[in-house]
Amino acid sequence: MAVVNIDRVLFVAAVLFLLGLTGVLTRKNILFMLISIEIMLNAAGLAFVAAGSKWHQPDGQAMFLFILAMAAAEVSVGLALVMQIWHQHKTMDVEDLNKLKDE
Amino acid sequence: MILVWIIGLLLCGGILCWLTDTWKAGYAKWIALASVVADGLIISALLVHFVTGTGPQAVSPYPAPQVTTPSAEPHAASPHAATPWLIDYRNTWIPSFGISLRLSMDGLSLILLSLTIFLGLLAVLSSWKEISERTGFFYFNLLWTLAGIAGVFLATDLFLFYFFWEVMLVPMYLLILIWGDSNRRYAAYKFFLFTQAGGLLMLLAILALYFIHGRQSGTYTFDYFAILQSTLSPTAARWIMLGFLAAFAVKLPVVPLHNWLPDAHSEAPTAGSIVLAGLLLKTGAYGIIRFVLPFFPQASTAIAPWAMLAGVISIVYGALLAFAQTDLKRLIAYTSVSHMGFVLLGIFAMQETAMQGVVIQLIAHGISTGALFAIAGMIKERLHTRELARMGGLQTSMPAMGNLAMVFAMASLGLPLFGNFIAEFLILLGAFPQYATLVVIASTALVFSALYCLRMMMRVFFGPAAPPTITPPTASAQQDIDSREWIILGLLCVGIVLLGLYPQPVMDLAKETIQQLTLNFRI
Amino acid sequence: MNELQFQALLPFIVLAAASILVILSIAFGRSHTFIQVAGFGMMCLVVLAMWLVRDALPREIAPLLVVDGLGALFTGLIIFSVLVIGLLSFIYFEEREENPKEYYILLFLATLGSAVLTISRHFISLFIGLELLSVSLYALIAYLRTRNNAVEAGMKYLMLAALSSAFLLFGMALIYLETGSMEFTGIARGLPSSGTPILFIMGMGFLLVAIGFKLALAPFHLWAADVYQGAPSPVTVFIATVSKTGVFAVLLRFAQAVHLQQYPAAMTIVVVISVASMIVGNLLALQQQNIKRLLAYSSIAHFGYLLVAFLPGDAAGAEAGFFYLLAYSITLLSAFGVITLLSTRQEDAGDLSGYRGLFWRDPVMGAVLAVALLSLAGIPLTAGFLGKFLVLGAGIGRQLWVPVIVLVLTSVIGLYFYLRVISTLFEKMPPAPARARPLHPFFYYATYAVLILLMGLSFWLGTFPRPAIREIEALLNIRLL
């Protein structure tokens, strides 16, 4: 297999990660926030893969699988909550979720 | 073992009070009285034994293989010389940290212990009628406070000392919080926060000492007598001493750390005020005598002038504020600030005569101020006020109380015949040779104390009675003190006069300790 | 995997089995009570298992897990907490007219996750444990969908937790990238002897971020109050005790493995975080009127204190840390127990005004809560005092003056709001609101009994800690070198 330059991959991962982060910070819609978080997780996964290939170990890929699984679980719960929110507040805007705060 | 009994009795008594009260009201006070009296008997037995009896058989509490470090630390000297310790009890507690359950008693502790029980008894008596609701819990707190104080006077394991030091706070806090006066919450917070802040700093100091000693000797222990042997670098000594002083200065209290005192004293119920003024303040002084001076001779000699200055400031400042107060209990509270200033002055004079004076002052102040608070409480029961403006002319309606109040007022302005005079005289006399100026300033307090005491007497007992529009004349407002109050005040009166006419036994009891102490400070 | 290792893992397997058992019993339509009892039984089994395998320790289940004294200790604490929480949960959920059964699945899963954390010695196991914990927590927090903004709380926790785990993963990736190993010990080995590479440091930073988030340390504490308030009381106390215990355990193990204390940079971070947490937590709680939020803030501060014990990274530190956690858990359990008992169907008993004169209305609960608060404030006779004492000792032993001094000063501030609550308890009694007689007297009084037990335990630890400390020391010494 062709040797990929680790740094580049890492760079890509970092870019992805930051993109996701900005997404989380900028979007108001809960769904999009969830998606951005997925992106971040995948970025991390990518980094793992890169690292694994750097050391010629399977661990990186293994970790990636775990990440996928976990992301799936997370999103499922997340979506359930989103539905609840939609039922109760009829909105997707996080800014409406501020019943809980200091007086 | 008997020492454990003394404390245990109070603790158990307290719990009993609480439990019995839940199903049979009215028993609590009797149980409280019983347990205090029982303690009183034990103590008086001890007193008889050690004062009149064969005299102190010294038990040497020092670790068997004596490490006499040939160091600049003088207190490593003569531990084998006639030790002042009368009783020593030790038992393991948390060996893994070198924490042992160790109680030792020397003359000083014995004196203060007897004071504790004496005032405790009067505190119980004086709240006999005053406390009508939740009596059980009240006496529980009262007895536990007493137990904590007794523990503080006996503990010779630093951890144990701190433990008791804190144990006496919470019940006291509750006493103020629950049975206090109108502004009780504020007062209770203030009291707790001030003392706790000081206490935590002391905890730091204790731990630091623990580790330093451990590093030196290899054995990590909180034992007082072991740590007494360790040598500190000057800087370390200074900081650690400041840690201890922080706690004790707050308790004493020293201006400007005194602000908790007026509020706490004036808001607390009578018993609370008596215990606060009579006993809690003493723990501060005791701490300095027992720990600060022996642990840090150099450091404390270095700080002595400043400490004495602080003492003098407290004396004058407290007196001036007392003069200005319009609230009877606040007035008395500020007099405590002034009187405890004398204690600080005397302690740091580091001189036998002055130190003897300090011991007397601790007791005398406990009695006289306690009595004044008791009287203030009786007045409050009758007139339902603490405001001087709403009193006056009480001598007509209650001459007996008036005369007794006069006695204690005179005592607290340092008239001869009363213990306070002996104390202040000895303190000033002892401190005079080195610190003439400070003493001269302090002596002005004699005039100031006359100012506030006479003002108090005039406003409360003399002059025309307050017009009924201000204080509605009730039936209770007219009656003179009853037999119970007679007992309380009478006992105090006898005590203070005895102390004034025949202080020698007390001084002899404290002698050993004090000489041991001043040994380190021979100039 | 030989059977010795299997033995060593037995408790955890039982724990896993517990949730499966619950699933099955739901499938067979068993009652809430049955599930409760079964769960209780399972937890007892776990304890039993731990007792049985105590000689098999320490065992390494390469490469993911290692079951040693530290793990056993923390797992024990976790199980203990869960036992109490399970009991609390029963009346809480039963009286909330929800369908409570699935709750236990999640509860036990979360517990498993936290337990796995305590024995993990590998990034993967760490990750699995952590996510097992978090994902079930998302659901647990939002479990009572319709009551006091549970969903909002759940959502907030989910978002932020996911965010933090993203950082965690990225950090792990970076470390892996640098060291070529995901085992804690391997990481230490994989490092170049001279100088620490930048990526590794960054990875460390990200890791700390995630840990800090889980432990709700400043500046990652913002979620805590809202989640504590929104979550059902039993879940809140679960977050406060169980999850944090697990995370702290893994932090401890990780630090010991990679000798974290050797990196001054990392240490400065920890110091800063702990100092910040103490200050922020105590100040935030200062005038808080909602007791759940107040406890949230106080927990921020308390984990700040805990870090002081973590800083030295020596045996004394670990010991102090564990004891502190123990005391803290006991205290919080009793406090939240009272809250649970006082909660009404409509909402949790959050507002302080509801506690006015509690001591006179219901002396037992009043006393329990008061003692709990005193213990949090670190007043002698209570476990909290000894915990604080040990922590201070650990700190001073290493001359960590800055955090120690801050600890002292902030705990004076802290004292203020604990006293505020206590004085509320002792206020003159208003006309007591008539409380509906308990639906399930047995569980109700069982809870009562447990609360009293906890109070007694707190006193016992505070006055005669000798046996406990001996045990802790013994267990902490059971480790692979």
Place this chain on the structure above:
Amino acid sequence: MNELAYIPALPLLGFLVLALGGRRMSQKAVAITGAGSVCAAALLTMVLCGQFFGSGAVGAAAGHASPASVHYDLQLGQWFHAGALSISFGLRVDSLSLVFMFIITFVGALIHLYSTAFMRGDRDYARFFACMNLFVCAMLILVMADNLVLLYLGWEGVGLCSYLLIGFWYDSPANCLAANKAFIITRIGDTALLIGLFLLFKELATLDIAAILRQSPGHFRLGSPVITLIALLFLAGGMGKSAQLPLQTWLPDAMAGPSPVSALIHAATMVTAGVYLIARMHVLFQLSPLAMTVTAITGALTLLVAACSAMVQTDIKRILAYSTISQIGYMFLALGVGAYGAAIFHFFTHAFFKALLFLAAGAVIESLHHEHNIFRMGGLKDKLPVVYWTFLAGAASLAALPLVSAGFYSKEQILWYAWRAANGGTALWLAALAGAVITAFYSTRLLLVVFWGEAKTSVSSRPGRLITIPLIILAFLSLTAGFVEWPHNLLPVHLFSGFLQSVLPAPATRSGGETIGQLLAVMATLAGIGVGYQLYHRQPEIGIITRWQQRPLAAAIRNFLFGGWGFDRLYDTLFVRPLVSITRLNRADIFDQLYVAVVRAARTGHRLLSASQNGSLRWYAVGVLMGILFILTLLL
């Protein structure tokens, strides 16, 4: 020699009985206990005197006995000892103490008898006698103490009693204020005395009087600053108690107390405690010429100032109060010039006639239903003959009427010493002389205005026998008491000085000019009397006074003198007002602000942080990010 102990013990017993059981005893019983105890003490003292004379003190009078002073010692036991300090309850009686004891118990007994009638029907009859007894006890301790601490005990004790008795009728605030004033001003002096004690102890390491007197000549250089300081501090103590300039302001107000109190405490005994102290400690003063001079000057000034004020007072008791101050001034003058014997002699006579005057004044006031203003009296000569004649005797003695009055002998001696003693001088002498004139003048004025002229107020009651008998006894004594000591150029009778010489050295004198001095003194007295007679009796000339009253300057002077030279106002503005206002300002305790500030800071911190908990998820995310950036910056 155990009777010694009983002398103070008896009044003490009386006090205890009255204090504990007084309110349940009948007035008769109270009177018997109160007066009886003191009378018994008086008898004991007489016995003691007898023994004393027997034991050859009089032999000393003839001059051939050894100067080693005759004295009785009695140790009642240890009081307390700490370190180097050791204090015992020790009594030591020598001729000096004996003189004082005699006056205290004897005059005290008479006054007690008087009071039994005078105070009859008072609500607090028992309390009165309790305090009186306590006073006698304390005063006896003061003069019998063999160490300074015990002396100080008595010293403060008498202060206490004076406070209690001035404020005896406590329901009027004025009385309480007067009492407080008296106590506090004397306390200032006491404090000085105490500091003196400390200093002395620092120097000599003992507070035993005999030891001090023995050691100090060896220990201190003549006129060394230390000894001067000590002497001045003692002097200050004396000033406070004996109402000398500048601490004299309390005595006139002290007249708020019942007349017997004024007679016993504020005329005969307590106010002379200062005299006793200085005489007792004369060795220290001898060592410090400066202190001596200061004492003399103080005395001279005081006697003038007070005498001038006495001239214009209208309240009968205030007149007597000022005259007391001035007479004690004479004693201080004598002490200052080293004529200790003369000072004590004057104290001796003064005790009789001033007590007499006060008691008589009390009788007058009583019978004119509490009228104090002399200008509303008058014409009592025939209505109260006994009071009049006794008062006449007293006044004559006060004015030092030559030869026939005791006052003459004592005062003449002082005048002469002031002029001729080694450290006396013309200035002092002239001052004393002027004082004599004024004294004579105001005594005449007092007598004439009160007893002559026509009646202005009707007499309500006549004094009973219990009141008149003490008056008569005292009157007799105040005429004859002087005969024990004659000017040596007239008669070689020196019983008194002989009696004292064993304790108090006679001053070195420059001989000559006795006769001149005596003549001048006599003339001074007669002049004063004459002027008084002119102004206040010869009816037409009474106009002079009124005409003076019109003159603004004269009026101003008169008011100035009337107000006691404005000392009260001065102190009020200098000390009292500032103190009060400062304390009022700081009533709320400035230091509280410190902690208020801390609390406020914490609250602010809480508010700021609490603002960050705004419930917005995105904000929280930003928070997390901030944290991360922060950490990374820390790392990199």
